[in-house]
Structures are given as C-alpha cells and as structure tokens.
Amino acid sequence: MASGFGLNLRLALIAMSALHAGVAIAQAFPVKPLRFIVSTSAGSGADVIGRLVGGGMTAVLGQQVVVENRTGASGAIGSEFVAKAVPDGYTMLQVSATHTVAAALSSKLPYDLLRDFTPVTQVANAPNAVVAHPSLPAKSIPELVKLAKSRPGAVSFGSAGTGAPSYSAGALFAAMAGVELLHVPYRGGGEALTAVLTGETQLMFGPIASTLPHIQRGGLRLLALTSAKRSPLLPNVPTIAEAGYPNYAAGNWYGIVLPLKTPKVVVTTLRNAVLTAIGNAEISRRLTDLGYVVVGDQPEEFAAFMKNDFESLRKSFRAIGVSID
Incomplete structure (x- = not known):
C-alpha cells in the first residue's frame, strides 16, 4: 500500500505536469492559421465586423485569421460546423443576435447554442x-x-x-x-x-x-x-x-465562441487577442462609426448574456405563438 507521502508526491507531480502542459500549449498557440466562421455572406454587416476583428487578431497572434463565410439556415450551418470541429482553438465562430433568435424560434437545431460551445467574449453591441x-x-x-x-x-x-x-x-x-x-x-x-x-x-x-x-x-x-x-x-x-416597458431590450450584438472543451489557456489567448484588436484606435473608431459599442467581457459574462437573451426571446415568442419548427 502506498504511503501518504508517496501518494501526495505523485499528485503533486501530476499537477505540475498539467501546469507545464498548459503553459506549453499557451506558449505554442497558435502555430498555424485560424479559421473564423461567419454565418452570413461576404459584404454583410456581420462579415464587416468579422473581418475587422479578424484582421486585428491576425496582427496580435502572428498567424492569419481567415474569415470563412458559411451561410444558411439563420446561422445554423456555420454553427453546426464549428460545434463539430476539433476543440483546439483553430476554428472560431462569430455568433450574433441572429443565433439566439434562431435558437428561441426552433428546438430542432443540430446543436445547442448554450451547451455545445465555449464562449470567448462579446465583441460589440448596438x-x-x-x-x-x-x-x-x-x-x-x-x-x-x-x-x-x-x-x-x-x-x-x-x-x-x-x-x-x-x-x-x-x-x-x-x-x-x-x-x-x-x-x-x-x-x-x-x-x-x-x-x-x-x-x-x-x-x-x-x-x-x-x-x-x-x-x-x-x-x-x-x-x-x-x-x-x-x-x-x-x-x-x-x-x-x-x-413604460422596462423589461424590453433588443438589438444587434456580436461575439466569439469555440467548440466545447477548448482548453482554457487557448480561450484566454484568443480573448486577449480580441481585446487588443478592439482596443486598437482604428478598429474601435470603425466599430463606433457602424453604431457599435465595444464590450470585451469575460467568458462567463458572455455565457450569461447569451442565456438571458435566449430565455427572454423564447418566453416572448411562446407568448405570441411564434415558432419555425
């Protein structure tokens, strides 16, 4: 039977190995171009936002952030693609108000917006x-x-x-x-x-x-x-x-999510890149000109925001009998 000292030593070594592995991932990432999935067509408002932020992230990360337009089904096609991607940080999804609206209107989407993704941050809203x-x-x-x-x-x-x-x-x-x-x-x-x-x-x-x-x-x-x-x-x-409608709030917002189970150190690296990008004076000015206010919240805050947006929409849609199922 192993002694208490031996057991504690092994646990300590395992913890140290995990820590070093996390640091190694953070230091190595990214080593190749990243895919940034935008669920609307090229030239759309969402595409403009995605390319602005993606360009800023490219400058920070030292690797190209390539915007890919995967359109259709109110964002469902692009979302499903990212939900099934390898959770290594190299495939990102731009989410927006359209995604929570679609989720609130249909229970038959091939993914769960709140459970199948890892939030990074909300980029901006208006x-x-x-x-x-x-x-x-x-x-x-x-x-x-x-x-x-x-x-x-x-x-x-x-x-x-x-x-x-x-x-x-x-x-x-x-x-x-x-x-x-x-x-x-x-x-x-x-x-x-x-x-x-x-x-x-x-x-x-x-x-x-x-x-x-x-x-x-x-x-x-x-x-x-x-x-x-x-x-x-x-x-x-x-x-x-x-x-006289204090609970009313609606609008456009954009954020970034990753596949579920993406390592936390990778999420942090990408979030920091987003914050640096939207903190850039030129990118911030262009977002302001488009009517947006930059956000850059914590992943947990963004998750709570999406959950609240989805639940509020679903409640209201059910009250008026609207569905696309």
Missing part, C-alpha cells in the same frame, strides 16, 4: 433604431402604441426575415405593448430598409448604421432605440424601455 416613414402619424412610442391599438394589424413593420434581429425586436415590442403589428418579411435588411423608405411599410426596427443617414436627411423618423439604456452614440434619443 441597439436597433425604431424608425417610421414620415407619413405615419406617430412621433413617439406612446403615440405608436395608441395608433396600433386603434387600428389592429394596420400598422406594418418590415424585417430581414423571420429569425432576424429586426424581426425579433418588432415582435417583442408588439407582445409587450399588447398591439397587433403586421410583419412583412423581406430577403434582407436592404430590402426592408427600402420598403420603409418608400412607404411600402410603415416601421422598421433596423440597425443604427443603416438607418441613421436617412434619419439625418429626413427620410425616416426616429421614434426610439431598442436598448435597455440610452446609447452613448445617441444620448438624446429615448428607449422603448423608458416608454
């Missing part, structure tokens, strides 16, 4: 802007609610399609306000924006970056933002939450 065609009588959220209640189903809002953040923001608002809005899905955000600009639809819950130029030219009326708190980018614009 509220959507609630914009209206100038012909709409409502000039504020209270006026919009009053109008919609007097004309159920007559006030329309366009989106980039069921499953897009521009859809979920409108659906959540309608559910919380107790109004019936007519949802008109389009094939993309550009078409939805054109529709509200021409008066084909009356509302859009769209990204600040694409709607702000039209607001400034008078082509659209800005009613509110969809964030929980006022945006530092537009501090004088009220939120939907301020209008």
